[in-house]
Amino acid sequence: MSEFVFLYRGGEAGRSPERVQQSMQKWMAWFKELAQNGHVKDQGQPLERTGKLVRGKQKTVTDGPFAEAKDIVGGYTLIEARDLEQAVELSKGCPILEVEGGVEVRPVMKINM
């Protein structure tokens, strides 16, 4: 098994109460299924969409957001999968895809020593 990080980008803008409800139920069902099949190493955390960016030798501090709203990472999950192909397959069930968001699937680097 290898580890992957799912980064959730964009999605979830102003919607009606019932749509929020449905979205919530879909996310819970999706996480539940992933967990039941032993793919969730760490469900992860939501991230605030604002923050600070510190850069360079000057240590310049600038305000977030750092990217356009649709690209901002809103949370992450640590996933276990056989390979990248399977991880990508798992990400396709993510409800964020239904609201114009995206999932970035990144393999955690393996170090063979």
Next chain:
Amino acid sequence: MIEPSDHLFRREAGRMVATLTRIFGVHNLALAEDVVQDAFCRALEVWKFRGVPENPSAWLMATAKNRALDILRRERTARTYAPELGRLLESEWTLAPVVEELFSPRTIQDDLLRMMFSCCHPRLPEEAQIALILHILCGFSVDEVAGAFVSSHTAMEKRISRGKKVLARSKRLFDIASSDEFADRLPAVQRTLYLLFNEGYHGASPETAIRAELCREAIRLATLLRDYPPSSTPATYALGALMCLGAARLPARVDASGDLRSLFDQDRSRWDEELIAEGRRLLDLSATGPELTEYHVEAAIAWVHTTAHGAEDTDWQMIISLYDKLMAIRPSPIVALNRAIAVAQRDGPLRGLEEIRAINNFDRLAGYPFYHAAVGEFELRSGRHEVACEHFRTALQLARNPMERKFLEQRVAACESGRTATTP
């Protein structure tokens, strides 16, 4: 992991908007709606990772409260807020305790009532009042309200935004503490809840789910009226009774194969006994004081139906005399049509047809499919299959949803098979 209960967000939306509008002032309704939206987004983001908290309502309210405090501090000079609260929100000493108090659970019921009475503004047509109540207090999206009324999104959006403008211009929320104004506005509020219930019960919406939800919302709001002493009048009890007794029949209106069933041919064992008992209790409580309202009479009619096993042992005499009373209190072609149907049950289809022909303004029924269906039914029972068929065909053309269409197609088919059966 706890799952959010059904319609949690919809239900909380009304409570949150009502409380926030009380603080921000009715002219800042849009700001209140933004805060609710923010709180929902936050809930969605946090809960999907960490699970639904033990008390989700309290979590949402606390989130809205903190956001409200932020706004009140940051935009203290840029905006004016509720005129009733005035200075209390300006000083840092009073701001937090006042907002805390306004978010306490015991003030929320009052906030909901204030909003309900505000939505029934006399400058708004009744259909706009219902739309506003559904949108603001029941958390229905514009699309969901449009679906309930079988109206287009654009038309409903216009109706709701016009309604909100009237609200905003009214400067302050309705003052429920002013007893004269309260008593004056109460009948309009009762009427709007009645119409909301009817929209669910008789409306054009095809989905049984939407119908049941509209009825449930109407019942919930009527309960709020009963829980507040100045509005717990006999008419309010009667309104609650007619809603419960009507809603009790909803499970039987559509049978197992998804077909619409008329009152005469419903499986009455599927009527909801708890609702019938609650309706009966409310009907008893409504029988105080001298006032006999249309709600009393309608509740009584619904009650008589619940005491019978079917059309055969229904006390039609009693029902006709109740419809006579209803015609005296609030005459309408629909009431007259229902009376004619009861007369046909008692005295036969020919008498029913006579009664129908005698309805004043019956042209107002011309677009109502069940007017033509009633005429068709009486003609069919009188053995005039071809005439009956014509009427059912007219009804079919007016059908408002697939279920009504299917029901009327079956009646047309019944006429046709009846005709071949009697043709030598």
